[in-house]
Amino acid sequence: MNDWQDVNNVVVVGLGITGLSVVKYLRRYHPDIAVKVIDTRDNPPGLSELPAGIACYQGGWCNQWLAAADLVVINPGIALATPEIQHVIQAGTPVVGDIELFARHIDKPVIAITGSNGKSTVTDLTGKMAAAAGLRVAVGGNIGVPALDLIDESVDLYVLELSSFQLETTSHLKLKAAAFLNLSEDHMDRYRDIDGYRQAKLRIFMHAEAAIVNRDDPATFPEMFSGEVVTFSISQAADFALQSNNGREYLMANGHPVIACDQLRLVGRHNLANVLTVFALLQQSGICYEKGLEVLKSYTGLTHRCQVVEDNRGIQWVNDSKATNVASTLAALSGLTLNGTLYLLVGGVGKGADFSPLAPVLSSLNVRLCCFGRDGQQFMQLHPAAKQYETMADAIADIAPQLLQGDIVMLSPACASFDQFKNFMARGDAFADLAHQYA
Template sequence: MNRWQDIRQVVVVGLGVTGLSVVKYIQKYHPEVAVQVMDTREAPPGIEQLPGDVEMYQGGWRTEWLNKADLVVVNPGISLATPELQSARSRGVAIVGDIELFAWHVHQPVIAITGSNGKSTVTDLTGKMAEAAGLKVGVGGNIGVPALDLIDGAMDLYVLELSSFQLETTSHLRVKAAAFLNLSEDHMDRYDSMAAYRQAKLRIFSHAESIVVNQDDPATYPENFSGNQVRFSLNQPADFSVEMVDGTEYLSAKGQPVIETGTLRLVGRHNVANALTVIALLHLADIDYLSHLDALKNYMGLTHRCQLVEERHGIKWVNDSKATNVASTLAALSGLQLNGRLYLLVGGVGKGADFSPLKPVLSSLNLELCCFGRDGKQFMALHSSARLYGTMEDALQEITPELKSGDIVMLSPACASFDQYKNFMARGDAFARLAHRFA
């Protein structure tokens, strides 16, 4: 079915990396379609890369453009509840996202991953192991490269990380295997309830052949799914789980030991769960992972996710800037081997989250809590050691003289970065530079 046959005018709402990928895709594959771009920001990122023949409106909305469009492609960062989009939709204008355009185009197998935490690691590692098995793989979506920039007729497989925001505007993505890793409070500034957030995530299963769900988190189960469903668990028997064999813990697939968990270079129990999900997805996609376990064993994880950026005088500096919500920070703390004192940096944009679940975990650690950024004050009641700083640099400057061998300095902020940094990557890079400077 050619979904483009009646489309002559497209409006792209929101530029940036994703918006640019949409413009480039349409001009390459559907040159007969006219494209306009609007962005409410006065100086949208990527504007200097926009082709000169594309009309651009910035600093607000052009409702007449929306109302005349055959199709509106909206950036995932823009809520569908925005009045201008609601008005266009009420007039019958179709509103989709970049992943929907990707779904219309590709015919190769797709593996898709969502969840509140861990999805970037699972996506990246799934791609690495599929490549080790000899496949040409496009890895991206909500991580790294926009999905439309991955399109290549020579690809054997696509592996996509998908956020709830992307899934809201996706209706026709057919996937070979999909995983919903976990559900925890996040983006409560965007959703009316956890139920609404969950329903957005569950859309990943709409056209899936096979799915992976978390047996330890029933919120990941779809209400109705008639295809092949497997479960992973750290705590109970499941299709993909951990089991003890002669006193040694293994990842287990369908009751068969696969690899010793102790040989994995990934740190933390949450990464054991991630590894289980990866082998489940590869199994469902009929990819031979058993012959390529070295790729799993040697995988060191993503930049900005429990990443050791400096170790000097027995002091470790760990960049976990990708922990933009409470559950992600909890996961990082659960995997720590702590011989001294933990100096934990938290704060930023809280997105309406409840930080109280951190309190019992923090109370069990030898800890100094360093709070900074716009919502840093919200962490102050969580631990008696809490100190408030204006910036991350202020915090590191003060604590550095106190550090001793065995201590860990960890940035795991449980918040978004937009108050002081362009994104979590920029925040993590800043932490790494400061670690090199102060260590």
């Protein structure tokens, strides 16, 4: 497929932001190829933005179009196990995702990051520090802008966040450095078991020159890898690690102190691991991370990730809507300094997850558990001070009159948002609006 001469008909399965980026890419770089779109939704997002002349089959599958395709490009939200896609694969037609098209097009250096949690922060900070070092950087993938929309001849470096879903359909992505941050149970509604999820993420190392892995999480290590393996850790010896000296903790690179932890504005120890990963990615890509230290010192993280949206009357409102799984909520809780009561809002779409690992952590906190959404009931047994609500707004309206100085209201739901919100960003924005209303 490097040579597009044999590709005359492409079917894009799944519209939305990613599907649109695929269509626009094909129209721009391969204008002679016939492109059609299939989306099983009756009124798919992005339909009104489709370029003129692109046919879209809505509300189901068009097997005739699939059978006639030379190439099928699927949205990462569509499982390869879907019967219609399996039929295409068995017929011998290539099935790829947008990242594979990106991989076969670009000739500039690429850094990529995957993991169950923290990948958006690492991706964003890597891009900002690389830009501070003087490079023209494009950041996207599973965060922000779709990879195909990033393509620009003026770019020096691409930094991509990649999900397991994207990696499933990617086989030729060459990387200067790739990081696998951590592994925890997620998307168990899509994978047979956690090892299937892990194997999808390990695909990030297929054509990487360097593998950045978590010394504290052996599941992140590639099983077979011919490049250089670089480790990070916040609890033991590693290439990039923490070290205390005269009562002050430092981020270390290859045994040398880089910056004191108390110079960072990021909240939570999980973010120390994220910064160490950024150092490793930049070093392995030949970029001087020291040129980005001033950017690092002022960096407060991403919107919707442990973001303080209100701090009034001594009451903090923390938006951690991006915590869509248990491990992410655990990470947020581990970084808390609590002087009053924690009102923790949890619930949504659980994706088949086991929420019991939250129980021992919650038992050590002065917490009121506010459970809402489709799977909110599953949290009720985790703590005696748990109460169920229909919506997040109902929960906040109930607790707002009880709030005292030193309390924290945190949205860290450990669930996806799709039962009541368009996405986690919309959920976080709704929380921020409620915080401004009640603070």
